[in-house]
Amino acid sequence: MGVFRIRSALSNPMMETTASSPGKIILVGEHAVVYGQPALAVPVNEVTATATVRSSTVGSGLIIQAINLEQELTLAQSASEGLARAARLTLEHLGAAEPDVLITINSTIPPASGLGSGAAVSAAIIRSLATYLGFPLTNSETSALVFEVEKLYHGTPSGIDNTVVCYNRPVYFVRGSPPEIFHPKHSFSIVIGDTGVPSPTRDTVKAVRTKWESNPSKCDAIFSEIGAITQLARSAIVNGDILELGVLLNRNQELLELLGVSSQELHNLITSALDMGAFGAKLSGGGGGGNMIAIGPEDRIEAIRRSLLQAGAARVISSIIGSQG
Numbered sequence: 001m002g003v004f005r006i007r008s009a010l011s012n013p014m015m016e017t018t019a020s021s022p023g024k025i026i027l028v029g030e031h032a033v034v035y036g037q038p039a040l041a042v043p044v045n046e047v048t049a050t051a052t053v054r055s056s057t058v059g060s061g062l063i064i065q066a067i068n069l070e071q072e073l074t075l076a077q078s079a080s081e082g083l084a085r086a087a088r089l090t091l092e093h094l095g096a097a098e099p100d101v102l103i104t105i106n107s108t109i110p111p112a113s114g115l116g117s118g119a120a121v122s123a124a125i126i127r128s129l130a131t132y133l134g135f136p137l138t139n140s141e142t143s144a145l146v147f148e149v150e151k152l153y154h155g156t157p158s159g160i161d162n163t164v165v166c167y168n169r170p171v172y173f174v175r176g177s178p179p180e181i182f183h184p185k186h187s188f189s190i191v192i193g194d195t196g197v198p199s200p201t202r203d204t205v206k207a208v209r210t211k212w213e214s215n216p217s218k219c220d221a222i223f224s225e226i227g228a229i230t231q232l233a234r235s236a237i238v239n240g241d242i243l244e245l246g247v248l249l250n251r252n253q254e255l256l257e258l259l260g261v262s263s264q265e266l267h268n269l270i271t272s273a274l275d276m277g278a279f280g281a282k283l284s285g286g287g288g289g290g291n292m293i294a295i296g297p298e299d300r301i302e303a304i305r306r307s308l309l310q311a312g313a314a315r316v317i318s319s320i321i322g323s324q325g
Contacts, residue, residue, distance in 0.1 A: 016054045019127035023047040023109040024116035024164040025192060025293060025319070026284050028252045029230040031208050031259060033158040033175060035220070037227030040234055041160050042170040044115060044192070044319050049107040051124035053132040056102045062087055064125075066105045086122040086149045090129045093137075093145060103129065110315065112198035114285020119161035122149040142166045154201045156209075170321065172234050185240030187322045189301045190293050191273065195265035196314030197289030204261050204286035211260060222255050229255075237321075246279025246295055253282035261287030265312070270294070272311035276304045 022043040029039025056063065062075040064083050075084050075098055083105070091098060103125060109117040123146050130137045137145075146162035163179045164171050172180040212219040229248050236245040253270065256262055266283045273281040273294035281294035294304055301318060308316045 015132065016052065017128050017132040018050060018052045019124050019131060020048045020050040021120040021123035021127070021165045022168055023049075023120055024161055025114065025190070025291065026160065027190075027293065028233045028248065028282075029160075029173075029226060030158075030283075030285055030287075031205070031256065031261065032223040032226035032230075033160055033173065034156060034205060034208075035212070035223045036175060037223050038172060038174045038230045038234075039158065039160050040170070040172055040230055040237075041164045042190075042319075042321050043164055043168045044317065045168075046317050046319050047107075047109040047115060049105065049109055049117065049120035049124045051121070051128040052104045053128045054102050054104070056100045058100055060100045060102075062098050062101055062103065064103045064105065066121075068105070068107050082118060082122065082149055082152045083125065085152060086125040086145070087129055089145045089148055090126045093141070094130060094133055094135050096133055099133070101129075101132065110194060112200050112290065113194055114199065114201070114283075114290040115192075116161040116165050118153045119146050119150060120165045122146045123162070123165050139166045154205060156205060157201075170237075172230075182234060182238060184237045184321055186242075187320055188237075188242050188245075188295060189298060190295050190319050190321060191278075191301060191304050191308065192284070192317040192319065193269045193273070193292050193294070193308040193311075193313040194315040194317075195263070195269060195289050195291070195312075197263065197265050199286050199289035201286040204288050207288075208259055208261065219259070222258055226252060226255050242295060243279050249280030249282045249293070249295065250274075256283055256287060259287075263288050265289060266292050268311050269308050269313055272307045273304050276300065276307040278304050 022045045027040040033039035065072045111117040143162045143166040150157035160173045169181040233248045269292045270281040277300040278294040278296040284291050284293045
């Protein structure tokens with residue numbers, strides 16, 4: 001990496017770059033994906049994380065301001081913190097010295113809710129900083145760096161969050177294999193209901209690991225069935241069979257309950273959506289709290305959304321999964 005080019009890029013004090021990344025939601029396959037099974041996930045562009053990089057005072061170093069968290073940190077003092085790690089990994093990847101910049105972060109993605117908040121923020125930081133330095137990164141490069149940051153948040157991340165937020169496309173994902181982008185035959189709507197209960201993925205992944213260690217054969221059987229459901233769900237989406245997709249979501253939820261990662265709050269929202277005419281509904285992400293999703297006929301989407309709010313959802317997001325990703 002040419003140091004001269006980097007210094008040249010930093011010579012303009014008016015330089016400013018901004019990058020945004022979407023949220024994400026897992027349709028099917030969570031938890032099993034950690035154990036080698038496939039998962040399907042889609043971007044949720046109704047919520048985003050944005051990072052803006054601006055030149056700062058000479059000698060100030062790299063400073064990060066997380067507006068939503070009311071937090072400010074420096075690169076030198078926060079080497080192990082996720083936001084700082086994203087910036088440091090970017091500099092190491094580019095072979096660049098620490099610049100005098102201010103990185104401002106804004107996010108509308110609720111944290112610890114299964115919407116990929118951490119991955120989206122990391123991706124926004126990495127993209128905006130690399131572009132500021134004059135070396136825009138590919139989706140693949142960005143995803144690889146975000147994955148390293150995800151290890152701080154999740155311990156043993158599956159890799160699906162960084163993949164979806166960096167490629168911003170519906171993805172069929174198997175850990176260790178290149179992501180496969182797929183396209184629905186027809187657009188369809190999903191409704192995302194937030195329980196309002198924080199659910200750090202690291203905790204639920206660890207709990208499932210403990211359960212697997214105590215009874216690997218039982219858990220492996222559950223993971224295998226979830227993997228089969230994921231493959232059928234991909235076919236249903238590609239073929240435009242959303243009713244079949246709903247059936248598969250419901251069975252996936254039953255299996256996640258066997259893993260012990262659901263909760264009463266999730267159950268209440270799922271039941272409400274099904275009672276209001278949803279084809280299928282399930283938790284999404286780590287479980288224990290966080291979000292659930294529902295799909296249904298287009299003429300019931302608004303009623304489902306209202307029912308989730310009445311059932312206690314802290315927030316409801318409607319998102320369209322488009323036929324062109």
